[in-house]
Amino acid sequence: MNSTKVFHYFDHNATTPVSREVQEALPEIVSAWGNASSIHWAGRQPKNIIRDARKIIADNIHAHPLEIIFTSGGSESNNTVLKGLFDYYQTGPFVSADKKHRNHYMCSAVEHPSVMKTMEHLKALGAEVDYIPVNRKGELDMEFFESHLSERTALVSVMSANNETGTLFPIKELAKKAHAVGALFHTDAVQMFGKLPLNVRDLDVDFASFSGHKFYSVKGTGFLYVKKGNNVSSLIHGGAQERHRRGGTENTLGIGALGVAARRLSTVAEKAKELQTLRDYMEKRILAEIADVTVTAGETARLPNTSSLILQGVDGETMLMSLDIQGYAVSTGAACSSGNPEPSPVLLAMGLTRAEAQNSLRLSIGWETTLAEVDGFIEALKTVVQRLRTLNEGEGDSYHV
Ligand SMILES: Cc1ncc(COP(=O)(O)O)c(C=O)c1O
Structure with missing residues (x-):
């Protein structure tokens, strides 16, 4: 390293x-x-x-x-x-x-x-x-x-x-x-x-x-x-x-x-509250600052640390690799099946399209995650998404279609 x-x-x-x-x-x-x-x-x-x-x-x-x-x-x-x-x-x-x-x-x-x-x-x-x-x-x-x-x-x-x-x-x-x-x-x-x-x-x-x-x-x-x-x-x-x-x-x-x-x-109950505050802050900022993002099952009762996003028009694997270069470890689906290019069976079973599942990113924070790390991550994600969307548009593959 x-x-x-x-x-x-x-x-x-x-x-x-x-x-x-x-x-x-x-x-x-x-x-x-x-x-x-x-x-x-x-x-x-x-x-x-x-x-x-x-x-x-x-x-x-x-x-x-x-x-x-x-x-x-x-x-x-x-x-x-x-x-x-x-x-x-x-x-x-x-x-x-x-x-x-x-x-x-x-x-x-x-x-x-x-x-x-x-x-x-x-x-x-x-x-x-x-x-x-x-x-x-x-x-x-x-x-x-x-x-x-x-x-x-x-x-x-x-x-x-x-x-x-x-x-x-x-x-x-x-x-x-x-x-x-x-x-x-x-x-x-x-x-x-x-x-x-x-x-x-x-x-x-x-x-x-x-x-x-x-x-x-x-x-x-x-x-x-x-x-x-x-x-x-x-x-x-x-x-x-x-x-x-x-x-x-x-x-x-x-x-x-x-x-x-x-x-x-x-201390799990207190930790859960802290995690949820940080996760909600992260989601709120991502939704406000990056266009065309949805949170999968965002309205449903969820674990306090997990956020499953669909970032329209951006390939999940490419996003993962770009974020990895900047030191951020995220996932596009279950890690147990990483290396498998097929979209996540869980997301498909929920009725998401293949494209949506392929544009997904899973963020799961933990007890040691800090606000500064979340802020840094959001900036990195904004840059990555903007670059990949611009590249797609350059190739005539507009994500809006
Ligand atoms: C919901 C769920 N069940 C079972 C497992 C498997 O656990 P283990 O890795 O200890 O075999 C995992 C691991 O990702 C999981 O997320």
Whole structure:
């Protein structure tokens, strides 16, 4: 990296920086090298680290520590719920005849690929899957949801917040409706956790997925909430770790880091207000100072840090690269699919045109983003957009057409 260049990070929905608290705690956690399953002295320290992390995390989401399963992240948690429930209903002991008959799964049309592709996998295994449409405002088609929900529905999976637009879904209401027909409810809370307070008890969900690298902890870590009384087959068969629910020697370092990061979330409600003030300021200035910009789902309840913009006539990838040269990290779609020139499937599913999706930019600020950085970013964006639009016009490709 160029040492004189200053870097600014506006891509917190892709991943967050590892917090100073986590970085400082890592050497001590790594020194607890024993196997947490060992009953001798070497196992005690890692066991305590894992126990403490489980308690902090459970308290944070209002769960019981035994309802937390540590995983390698959001993708594994999502896979575990979907494949694990499908398998459990087919092969698990003590599964009632009613549950064995349930072969219908539903999710929103804008889920993360770790849900979408797993649903496709279940379909290939014989499940019936419905995707609940989402409109331009990011709202779920409740009529579709209710009319497709039935006594054959095994599970409904709807994310708490969308990674690209930040739109929030009515999880409590959806879970209640799913429960009314005896179906279970899962929410992918990967983007919500660390940005807004979250209470699984109040939402009354059966399963919820979380990822460490979205709340200032390390990558390859996460957890799954499984409400007491619910069962899913283990994705990883092996030892008796996580009470037989996830085989493999525990990742003490990663789990300890999750605990340290979760401790900082006690201030999440205040941080959310600060983020929203800064995000709203940023959007207001962009809308006032750059022509032909719209905020996708701007009127809908959203995460406080996310802004998904359509800048008419400017290619998202080109904008991203131009801003990168100036030290600003942004995204055009989900980072998980970057390198893929196709427009974002989420934006297309919301009914945006291919051109609109290709002209989109996702900005996601974080706890360390400053007003000065936002001001600097807006100036950089104005220059980039003006230059690219002038270039387009020079090539006879007026963005107004
Ligand atoms: C909504 C959502 N779910 C799941 C994931 C996957 O999480 P992980 O990277 O921990 O597997 C992501 C990551 O971008 C996400 O945004």
